[in-house]
Amino acid sequence: xxxxxxxxxxxxxxxxxxxxxxxxxxxxxxxxxxxxxxxxxxxxxxxxxxxxxxxxxxxxxxxxxxxxxxxxxxxxxxxxxxxxxxxxxxxxxxxxxxxxxxxxxxxxxxxxxxxxxxxxxxxxxxxxxxxxxxxxxxxxxxx
Amino acid sequence: xxxxxxxxxxxxxxxxxxxxxxxxxxxxxxxxxxxxxxxxxxxxxxxxxxxxxxxxxxxxxxxxxxxxxxxxxxxxxxxxxxxxxxxxxxxxxxxxxxxxxxxxxxxxxxxxxxxxxxxxxxxxxxxxxxxxxxxxxxxxxxxxxxxxxxxxxxxxxxxxxxxxxxxxxxxxxxxxxxxxxxxxxxxxxxxxxxxxxxxxxxxxxxxxxxxxxxxxxxxxxxxxxxxxxxxxxxxxxxxxxxxxxxxxxxxxxxxxxxxxxxxxxxxxxxxxxxxxxxxxxxxxxxxxxxxxxxxxxxxxxxxxxxxxxxxxxxxxxxxxxxxxxxxxxxxxxxxxxxxxxxxxxxxxxxxxxxxxxxxxxxxxxxxxxxxxxxxxxxxxxxxxxxxxxxxxxxxxxxxxxxxxxxxxxxxxxxxxxxxxxxxxxxxxxxxxxxxxxxxxxxxxxxxxxxxxxxxxxxxxxxxxxxxxxxxxxxxxxxxxxxxxxxxxxxxxxxxxxxxxxxxxxxxxxxxxxxxxxxx
Numbered sequence: 233x234x235x236x237x238x239x240x241x242x243x244x245x246x247x248x249x250x251x252x253x254x255x256x257x258x259x260x261x262x263x264x265x266x267x268x269x270x271x272x273x274x275x276x277x278x279x280x281x282x283x284x285x286x287x288x289x290x291x292x293x294x295x296x297x298x299x300x301x302x303x304x305x306x307x308x309x310x311x312x313x314x315x316x317x318x319x320x321x322x323x324x325x326x327x328x329x330x331x332x333x334x335x336x337x338x339x340x341x342x343x344x345x346x347x348x349x350x351x352x353x354x355x356x357x358x359x360x361x362x363x364x365x366x367x368x369x370x371x372x373x374x375x
Numbered sequence: 376x377x378x379x380x381x382x383x384x385x386x387x388x389x390x391x392x393x394x395x396x397x398x399x400x401x402x403x404x405x406x407x408x409x410x411x412x413x414x415x416x417x418x419x420x421x422x423x424x425x426x427x428x429x430x431x432x433x434x435x436x437x438x439x440x441x442x443x444x445x446x447x448x449x450x451x452x453x454x455x456x457x458x459x460x461x462x463x464x465x466x467x468x469x470x471x472x473x474x475x476x477x478x479x480x481x482x483x484x485x486x487x488x489x490x491x492x493x494x495x496x497x498x499x500x501x502x503x504x505x506x507x508x509x510x511x512x513x514x515x516x517x518x519x520x521x522x523x524x525x526x527x528x529x530x531x532x533x534x535x536x537x538x539x540x541x542x543x544x545x546x547x548x549x550x551x552x553x554x555x556x557x558x559x560x561x562x563x564x565x566x567x568x569x570x571x572x573x574x575x576x577x578x579x580x581x582x583x584x585x586x587x588x589x590x591x592x593x594x595x596x597x598x599x600x601x602x603x604x605x606x607x608x609x610x611x612x613x614x615x616x617x618x619x620x621x622x623x624x625x626x627x628x629x630x631x632x633x634x635x636x637x638x639x640x641x642x643x644x645x646x647x648x649x650x651x652x653x654x655x656x657x658x659x660x661x662x663x664x665x666x667x668x669x670x671x672x673x674x675x676x677x678x679x680x681x682x683x684x685x686x687x688x689x690x691x692x693x694x695x696x697x698x699x700x701x702x703x704x705x706x707x708x709x710x711x712x713x714x715x716x717x718x719x720x721x722x723x724x725x726x727x728x729x730x731x732x733x734x735x736x737x738x739x740x741x742x743x744x745x746x747x748x749x750x751x752x753x754x755x756x757x758x759x760x761x762x763x764x765x766x767x768x769x770x771x772x773x774x775x776x777x778x779x780x781x782x783x784x785x786x787x788x789x790x791x792x793x794x795x796x797x798x799x800x801x802x803x804x805x806x807x808x809x810x811x812x813x814x815x816x817x818x819x820x821x822x823x824x825x826x827x828x829x830x831x832x833x834x835x836x837x838x839x840x841x842x843x844x845x846x847x848x849x850x851x852x853x854x855x856x857x858x859x860x861x862x863x864x865x866x867x868x869x870x871x872x873x874x875x876x877x878x879x880x881x882x883x884x885x886x887x888x889x890x891x892x893x894x
Binding site: 235236237253255256258259262263265266267268269270273274277279280281282283284321331333336337338339340341 | 558559610611612649666668671700701702703704709711717718733735736737738739740799822825826838840841856857858860
């Protein structure tokens with residue numbers, strides 16, 4: 233993995249980028265950076281400021297809060313957006329459970345990117361709504 | 376670093392040292408990263424070889440930048456003494472030395488015309504460091520391939536070179552990001568890469584199209600402003616200056632002139648567009664086919680010359696086939712916090728290639744590991760860790776009186792060059808053990824402090840959020856971590872009463888039972 237074209241190929245069809253045409257995907261690839269995390273690496277750290285927005289190209293990671301595994305993330309999933317949008321430290325660790333490649337956008341660049349790409353913002357909102365609904369269902373089921 | 380350790384008996388820098396054979400460590404390269412790693416290994420008495428295909432010391436500084444002046448400054452008349460640790464904050468171009476007489480060598484080569492040294496003077500600076508400190512290199516010895524062997528004595532890496540085979544437990548590759556890269560754009564063969572740019576006067580009266588809006592593209596544009604008849608620069612994303620990003624990411628201030636020419640309509644076009652193809656016209660000129668980033672509409676630009684300032688990749692040869700994972704357009708090797716391959720244990724890296732260990736990149740701001748003033752510290756930390764982990768050499772851990780802890784940490788925040796040059800990347804660490812007391816653990820990667828666990832400890836860093844520069848204190852207490860950002864100071868002096876008070880309150884919770892550290 234390396235070139236913009238290769239990254240554009242990798243993200244084409246991902247739910248969050250599904251509305252983007254090829255030139256826009258190339259634009260995404262040139263605005264994000266690629267990052268690699270070995271197994272067991274902490275990508276985000278609970279309570280630590282200054283995080284970014286990550287989209288997984290390949291690999292898996294666990295979402296771990298206070299030592300408790302909450303979810304598993306895989307190709308096409310994204311994380312870090314809540315922390316960036318709220319300007320607060322992440323509420324969970326993200327730990328690679330096998331070697332993981334991501335594209336990353338630094339926190340300060342996320343707002344500009346989303347404003348420039350409203351369809352990505354919509355898909356992110358849709359995913360957040362889905363997560364909220366699922367959390368509500370779990371809460372209801374546990375009561 | 377055990378500063379009192381004698382240098383190992385290495386061959387003199389003259390002659391042809393380090394014949395093929397077995398060494399505990401083999402360093403590949405002769406740029407500043409390789410010289411710095413070899414220097415610290417020698418000072419710890421760790422046997423090693425240094426091999427390089429080049430004819431002399433300096434690495435990329437033997438050839439580039441094309442317009443012969445660096446982007447890194449040295450300010451000979453900065454306030455601290457030139458042989459002091461503090462002076463390193465103002466001197467980005469000298470390699471580190473334990474001996475006071477070998478510190479700040481770059482200042483000797485500043486000719487007063489600029490605080491950015493010329494390329495030949497930078498090369499002379501590095502050659503002087505190697506000669507004076509006795510760093511020996513086997514020049515003209517080209518690394519060609521690599522294999523891994525299990526032997527009765529343990530695992531070995533075998534480096535096949537033009538001079539024969541070198542066996543070692545730990546290779547350190549300091550080979551730079553120096554291999555020209557061009558994208559697979561149709562017609563790219565019609566463009567000349569930055570690395571092959573001709574003398575400036577040969578571009579007199581030409582219309583130039585430069586693919587790429589990084590520093591190399593703007594360096595050429597700046598240098599050719601007085602020669603070219605028109606200059607166009609293009610890449611898909613808008614160019615940002617280092618002043619906007621508040622980091623070394625972005626076009627450096629020295630290369631801002633083309634921006635102004637563009638804004639004032641002075642014959643420079645700065646385009647946000649993808650290059651889709653290049654074709655030669657019957658006239659002998661070139662047509663560059665573009666796709667605009669703002670509306671995806673096609674456009675064309677006619678030029679007499681096309682230069683691909685499209686960057687460089689790491690010349691890792693067959694290391695990926697050995698399992699070394701790489702990432703990004705520069706094909707950097709993915710690394711641990713101590714610059715070991717993340718996928719092949721035992722392979723280490725030094726020099727600009729250590730930017731492959733990204734650290735936290737808090738607020739999107741990278742470390743300065745891509746530049747000498749960042750990676751010189753990485754080399755020192757790497758050697759210290761190699762010595763501790765593999766050669767049984769424990770680093771010095773001086774004791775600190777608990778009553779001095781606060782002032783020690785604030786002095787580090789204000790003056791430690793490692794923290795200033797490697798923001799949110801390297802940390803000054805102090806441990807607090809009930810039996811051992813307070814110990815100075817030295818400079819360590821921040822991610823190591825955060826992820827390795829351990830007893831109660833404090834790490835001090837300097838960080839930037841893109842708006843301000845400020846100290847951050849990380850406290851590990853009872854297995855839990857806290858982050859405390861202190862306020863910025865307009866003069867970057869963090870030793871005044873407000874800082875003493877703020878840090879004292881943080882530390883008092885950690886040092887309960889010991890003497891108070893609060894003001």
